[in-house]
Amino acid sequence: MRSPSPSILTNSYLLALGLLLCGSSLCANADDSGLSPPAPTVLPDVVTSIANDLKFDENQKLAQHYLVFPANRPDCPTIYWKAGYGTSAIALEGDALAKVFPHYGNGLSYLGRDKENELDEDEEDTRCMAACLEKGTDIALAGHTMPRYHFVGENDEQTINKSKEFNEWYTLSCLKVEVCLINYAVEERPLEVFWLNEATNEFISTTKVNYSERNTACFHSYLGHKFVVKDEESGFEETITIEHAITRAFGTSPPSSSQRFDDIEQVEEKVKLAFAHEWRKHKNVKRTFSSLGFAKGRLPDDVFANMGAFYYNNQHYVVNEEWNGKGLFVNWWETDIKFVAIPGGIKLPWQLRLMELVSEWSGVELEQTSMYGLRQYEEGARLISHVDRLPTHAVSLIVNIAQENLLNPWPVEVFDHADRLHEVDMEAGDIVYYESAKNLHSRNRPLTCKKGGCRFVNLFTHYRPVHDGSTWHENLSDMPNRPPPLLEGQTAYDTEPSACRSPDVNFRDNILGIGKVQCQDKSLGPYMSPTMFKLREEGDMFRWWKATANPNFMGFDENNEPIYKEAMPREGDDDEREALVSPAGAGFDAEDYYEDDDEYEEYGDEYEEYGDEDEDELGFDHQDYIEYHEYGQARSSEL
Numbered sequence: 001m002r003s004p005s006p007s008i009l010t011n012s013y014l015l016a017l018g019l020l021l022c023g024s025s026l027c028a029n030a031d032d033s034g035l036s037p038p039a040p041t042v043l044p045d046v047v048t049s050i051a052n053d054l055k056f057d058e059n060q061k062l063a064q065h066y067l068v069f070p071a072n073r074p075d076c077p078t079i080y081w082k083a084g085y086g087t088s089a090i091a092l093e094g095d096a097l098a099k100v101f102p103h104y105g106n107g108l109s110y111l112g113r114d115k116e117n118e119l120d121e122d123e124e125d126t127r128c129m130a131a132c133l134e135k136g137t138d139i140a141l142a143g144h145t146m147p148r149y150h151f152v153g154e155n156d157e158q159t160i161n162k163s164k165e166f167n168e169w170y171t172l173s174c175l176k177v178e179v180c181l182i183n184y185a186v187e188e189r190p191l192e193v194f195w196l197n198e199a200t201n202e203f204i205s206t207t208k209v210n211y212s213e214r215n216t217a218c219f220h221s222y223l224g225h226k227f228v229v230k231d232e233e234s235g236f237e238e239t240i241t242i243e244h245a246i247t248r249a250f251g252t253s254p255p256s257s258s259q260r261f262d263d264i265e266q267v268e269e270k271v272k273l274a275f276a277h278e279w280r281k282h283k284n285v286k287r288t289f290s291s292l293g294f295a296k297g298r299l300p301d302d303v304f305a306n307m308g309a310f311y312y313n314n315q316h317y318v319v320n321e322e323w324n325g326k327g328l329f330v331n332w333w334e335t336d337i338k339f340v341a342i343p344g345g346i347k348l349p350w351q352l353r354l355m356e357l358v359s360e361w362s363g364v365e366l367e368q369t370s371m372y373g374l375r376q377y378e379e380g381a382r383l384i385s386h387v388d389r390l391p392t393h394a395v396s397l398i399v400n401i402a403q404e405n406l407l408n409p410w411p412v413e414v415f416d417h418a419d420r421l422h423e424v425d426m427e428a429g430d431i432v433y434y435e436s437a438k439n440l441h442s443r444n445r446p447l448t449c450k451k452g453g454c455r456f457v458n459l460f461t462h463y464r465p466v467h468d469g470s471t472w473h474e475n476l477s478d479m480p481n482r483p484p485p486l487l488e489g490q491t492a493y494d495t496e497p498s499a500c501r502s503p504d505v506n507f508r509d510n511i512l513g514i515g516k517v518q519c520q521d522k523s524l525g526p527y528m529s530p531t532m533f534k535l536r537e538e539g540d541m542f543r544w545w546k547a548t549a550n551p552n553f554m555g556f557d558e559n560n561e562p563i564y565k566e567a568m569p570r571e572g573d574d575d576e577r578e579a580l581v582s583p584a585g586a587g588f589d590a591e592d593y594y595e596d597d598d599e600y601e602e603y604g605d606e607y608e609e610y611g612d613e614d615e616d617e618l619g620f621d622h623q624d625y626i627e628y629h630e631y632g633q634a635r636s637s638e639l
Contacts, residue, residue, distance in 0.1 A: 085224030110309035178343035185251030338376035391470035
């Protein structure tokens with residue numbers, strides 16, 4: 001996604017406009033001064049349980065936005081507050097209060113993220129507090145909100161100043177959201193976007209949206225605002241009301257790629273070229289940050305709540321990710337890859353919070369370089385083994401935002417510093433740290449679904465050492481301070497594979513035994529592949545790709561022939577389900593999957609022209625986007 005068009009309304013203009021409207025149709029909760037809202041005729045409800053007392057939809061997600069605050073605080077502006085569009089104002093006591101405001105009354109900062117403004121130990125805490133709970137947040141996470149959605153007023157401040165400060169926070173943090181629009185309706189012309197000023201019934205031109213995801217137009221608006229998106233020549237017109245931060249596409253996105261292959265041999269030749277290139281890149285990096293090159297972790301609850309709510313609120317607006325000319329890292333020729341663009345104002349706080357986790361894991365101070373997603377994989381999706389961009393992707397995170405209806409685990413494959421294969425299963429909210437420019441990683445097994453289809457939604461974020469720039473890989477002076485890499489010959493498994501073993505038990509929801517391998521040497525961790533596979537040369541990457549076209553692949557026998565487990569019946573099917581087999585596997589029929597295309601353009605004699613692009617993050621310069629919106633480096637307390 002490229003930087004938005006300069007014709008978009010500026011943030012400062014929208015802020016002024018929003019504050020102006022916050023006394024009329026939008027906010028309707030302040031007097032003419034905007035400082036002291038009138039007392040409501042009914043005091044806000046008081047609740048003691050987030051899960052039991054707030055409204056959740058049929059999927060157990062918050063059904064609306066909430067403005068919440070401690071009960072019994074008549075000295076705070078929240079007691080007079082009537083919440084804005086799509087929001088209810090609720091006072092909290094008991095367990096609900098402790099969950100949302102664990103810092104209430106103790107002088108500390110929420111999650112310890114603003115220590116400079118914490119009170120002295122002997123100072124009484126009389127500060128006013130509030131928080132926004134987002135529509136779409138899962139019931140298990142509701143009440144956990146990122147610090148930027150929390151308000152803490154000054155101690156012993158005059159009421160009028162408390163109201164002024166609170167009004168500004170509520171407008172900027174709760175009502176103001178980012179809107180991203182994509183045009184797939186009219187290719188020949190940009191769509192025109194108009195804001196409807198309901199106070200005057202006037203349409204105000206806001207921006208224009210050129211065709212394709214690369215030309216996504218983003219701007220800030222406020223909950224309750226209405227926009228008309230239209231093309232007069234074709235007659236296309238849609239009206240949207242802003243209910244939450246949104247990425248919305250109009251029209252139907254084209255397939256992920258218009259390219260076609262004549263036959264399976266053509267695909268295999270391209271894949272072999274890709275593997276040769278990725279193998280060389282992988283071998284060139286000597287700097288390491290961890291013993292294995294990866295680890296598994298978990299998102300903080302407040303970050304997961306924000307990410308999960310954004311995806312849930314926008315899950316019906318996925319488009320096909322554009323892959324023309326971007327290589328073969330995902331199998332776009334077999335299945336479309338879906339995508340939900342993340343607005344930059346949401347993306348940066350995520351990236352900076354996650355950077356703290358990656359810095360702690362890698363042991364070095366980092367700077368953010370890029371974030372990409374959300375990518376939604378569906379049945380049959382595969383990612384070939386690769387490494388990421390050398391200048392910018394030293395250490396990275398894979399974040400699983402959501403998954404639904406999987407038949408079997410869909411592990412991320414990571415080859416450690418001795419090219420031993422580990423397969424890491426992920427649940428929603430899990431993260432995998434990995435040294436992405438050095439350690440080959442993939443998901444070669446096809447994603448398999450229960451009846452009705454499935455989805456697997458990931459986010460990718462990347463960093464590098466802050467003091468080393470694009471040549472970070474040349475600085476080996478820090479390696480003595482890091483855990484030494486576990487190299488070939490340093491474990492019993494390297495000479496005797498029986499030192500690791502898989503259980504003989506079949507697990508109905510995990511027939512391959514992913515995550516069940518037990519090794520004598522605990523330094524190998526808990527994620528050794530049940531196939532006991534190891535790369536010894538670049539050709540092994542191709543062998544693995546071919547064999548795993550059948551997702552029930554269990555390894556190679558003594559004659560290097562692939563072994564497969566019998567597929568389990570799919571829930572809801574009457575008969576035994578045949579294993580899903582990618583076209584690269586046995587039984588391939590070219591006519592079923594490929595079309596002759598005389599106009600197909602070769603990538604060129606060398607794979608280099610797109611070999612340095614990685615599957616995580618093509619076609620989007622995050623830093624340009626940040627600079628355009630003037631977000632800069634946000635303080636951690638604001639994240």
